[in-house]
Amino acid sequence: MTALVAANHIVKTFPRAGASERQQVLFDVSASVGAGECLAVIGGSGSGKSTLTRIMLGLENADSGDVSYAGMPVVAGRGGRLPGSSDGFRALRRESGLVFQNPFASLDPRWTVLRSVAEPLVLAGRRLSRGDAVEVVSRALRTAGLEPEDMLDRLPSELSGGQAQRVAIARAIVAEPRVILADEPMSAIDVTARVQILDALNAIRAAHPDMALIVVSHDLGVVQHLADRILVLHDGHMVETGPTETVLGGPAEDYTRQLVAAASL
Amino acid sequence: MANPSKLANLPRALWRRGSGRYALVVLGLWLAVAAVSLFWTPQPLLATDGYHVWEAPSAAHPLGTDGTGADVLSWLMAGSRTNLVIAALTVVCSGALGLLLVGCMVSRRAGLGSVTVAVVDALISIPTVLIALLLTVPFGASVGVIVGACSIAYGLNLARIARPAAMLAARGDYVASALAGGASGWYAFTRHVVPNIVPVLSVQLTVSAGTSVLAEAGLTYLGVGVGAGVPSWGHSLATSVKFINVFPLTVLWPGLVVTLAVVALNLLGDALNSALAVGGMERREDDGR
Numbered sequence: 001m002t003a004l005v006a007a008n009h010i011v012k013t014f015p016r017a018g019a020s021e022r023q024q025v026l027f028d029v030s031a032s033v034g035a036g037e038c039l040a041v042i043g044g045s046g047s048g049k050s051t052l053t054r055i056m057l058g059l060e061n062a063d064s065g066d067v068s069y070a071g072m073p074v075v076a077g078r079g080g081r082l083p084g085s086s087d088g089f090r091a092l093r094r095e096s097g098l099v100f101q102n103p104f105a106s107l108d109p110r111w112t113v114l115r116s117v118a119e120p121l122v123l124a125g126r127r128l129s130r131g132d133a134v135e136v137v138s139r140a141l142r143t144a145g146l147e148p149e150d151m152l153d154r155l156p157s158e159l160s161g162g163q164a165q166r167v168a169i170a171r172a173i174v175a176e177p178r179v180i181l182a183d184e185p186m187s188a189i190d191v192t193a194r195v196q197i198l199d200a201l202n203a204i205r206a207a208h209p210d211m212a213l214i215v216v217s218h219d220l221g222v223v224q225h226l227a228d229r230i231l232v233l234h235d236g237h238m239v240e241t242g243p244t245e246t247v248l249g250g251p252a253e254d255y256t257r258q259l260v261a262a263a264s265l
Numbered sequence: 266m267a268n269p270s271k272l273a274n275l276p277r278a279l280w281r282r283g284s285g286r287y288a289l290v291v292l293g294l295w296l297a298v299a300a301v302s303l304f305w306t307p308q309p310l311l312a313t314d315g316y317h318v319w320e321a322p323s324a325a326h327p328l329g330t331d332g333t334g335a336d337v338l339s340w341l342m343a344g345s346r347t348n349l350v351i352a353a354l355t356v357v358c359s360g361a362l363g364l365l366l367v368g369c370m371v372s373r374r375a376g377l378g379s380v381t382v383a384v385v386d387a388l389i390s391i392p393t394v395l396i397a398l399l400l401t402v403p404f405g406a407s408v409g410v411i412v413g414a415c416s417i418a419y420g421l422n423l424a425r426i427a428r429p430a431a432m433l434a435a436r437g438d439y440v441a442s443a444l445a446g447g448a449s450g451w452y453a454f455t456r457h458v459v460p461n462i463v464p465v466l467s468v469q470l471t472v473s474a475g476t477s478v479l480a481e482a483g484l485t486y487l488g489v490g491v492g493a494g495v496p497s498w499g500h501s502l503a504t505s506v507k508f509i510n511v512f513p514l515t516v517l518w519p520g521l522v523v524t525l526a527v528v529a530l531n532l533l534g535d536a537l538n539s540a541l542a543v544g545g546m547e548r549r550e551d552d553g554r
Contacts, residue, residue, distance in 0.1 A: 057445075059441075059445055093445060093446065093447050094447060096445070098441075098442050098445055100438040100441075100442070102438065105437055105438045105439070106437075106438035106439055106442060107439055108437075108439045108457055108460075108461070109461065110460050110461060111439075116439070119443060119446070120446050123443065123446040123447045123448050123452075124446070124447070171442075175446075
């Protein structure tokens with residue numbers, strides 16, 4: 001499968017508080033995701049999962065290594081801004097959606113669901129009448145498993161955790177991106193709502209068969225039901241990668257075996 | 266896709282709160298008196314009467330006369346215009362300065378935020394009176410000096426107080442998401458950060474308006490406020506306070522007006538803070554929620 005987003009030989013360090021030397025969080029890691037594919041990046045806390053995926057989507061710069069999107073190099077402008085950035089960076093920004101861990105932190109508390117979900121359309125420069133916006137937003141909410149009639153005028157404070165996360169997912173897909181990054185989308189959600197989120201993500205994949213999905217998670221139960229391929233990270237090192245059945249069914253590395261055993265799959 | 270009906274509901278939401286009701290009544294009266302004084306006062310402002318100085322309230326002079334025999338009520342009515350202008354201009358100018366500084370403080374540009382914080386922390390230690398004295402040297406005592414001094418002092422204060430809430434909003438995932446989607450820093454600041462600090466801003470700006478009324482009185486008393494002959498509540502206080510032991514009523518009236526106005530502005534801030542909080546339009550102050 002041709003890679004839609006590819007990161008090669010990524011090295012990343014962060015300044016360490018109170019120390020002159022920097023802390024290395026990624027050691028020569030490579031990853032890719034193709035159109036229509038779901039890649040799950042798993043590992044323990046501090047393994048570098050979020051950092052790797054943020055670099056893949058151009059949200060952070062790597063110290064060394066390169067990222068490409070649809071064959072174009074992804075190079076951010078100064079300070080991660082659009083001016084001075086490469087065509088690949090601009091295209092990736094335009095054609096990607098984000099789902100964060102905490103749904104309430106990812107929705108402006110003063111904006112209604114309609115306004116929040118429609119924001120990516122506004123930022124993409126699509127001039128829609130209110131009626132058209134309601135229609136597009138309603139479609140996205142339905143795909144995420146929500147009834148738009150009850151939702152459009154609500155504020156985030158009037159939503160449950162599961163509803164808020166599905167609104168965040170609807171927001172991520174409303175502009176029909178080619179790639180979505182979901183960073184621990186279920187870790188701040190109660191167990192019953194996780195099934196709803198999982199169903200929503202699977203429904204979105206079915207509705208958008210060419211969309212690539214990158215999921216960061218430490219929940220192997222979720223990964224098992226969602227991902228086509230898994231990348232295992234441990235302390236910034238790539239442990240193993242491969243199809244979901246292979247990695248979870250017959251892990252080649254001890255660390256992966258420990259993760260699988262801990263998850264009691 | 267903003268919801269203008271929310272703003273239209275604001276007066277009703279304020280009226281539902283006891284503090285808001287008091288503030289709206291007093292501020293409404295203030296506005297009405299200022300408007301009426303443009304066309305009519307019980308006595309001409311320049312009318313003096315050396316034979317009837319420091320007179321007690323009477324039918325001709327409902328609040329008495331001052332040391333020149335001028336009608337106290339007429340001067341207070343005319344003074345309400347000056348104080349209204351000072352309060353309004355202070356709110357606008359200190360709000361603009363405060364927002365500019367908050368924008369620099371939460372900027373993602375390397376160094377700009379920390380430099381602005383350091384500058385604000387250094388300048389905030391300068392008292393309003395000292396700023397007014399410095400401005401008086403080149404410009405002379407005037408309404409502009411009071412507005413300038415108050416705007417600088419309160420703008421710095423506003424920036425410092427609003428910074429934590431602004432930082433919280435600016436570092437929120439919804440801002441990160443908007444920026445990742447191609448939003449400019451200006452878009453994120455005006456659409457996400459500022460609306461989320463409106464409750465803090467409203468309290469601080471109304472307190473600033475109230476404090477500007479007090480500052481006008483204090484600065485005029487010190488001789489660096491409004492010029493001689495310009496009616497203001499501070500002017501009325503300054504000309505009568507020396508005789509407080511002999512003619513206490515002439516000090517009571519401007520003092521009472523200043524107190525009523527300042528309390529109304531402070532309570533308006535509380536009511537705005539409550540009404541503009543998320544869900545505040547539907548909530549009553551006495552709901553206990």
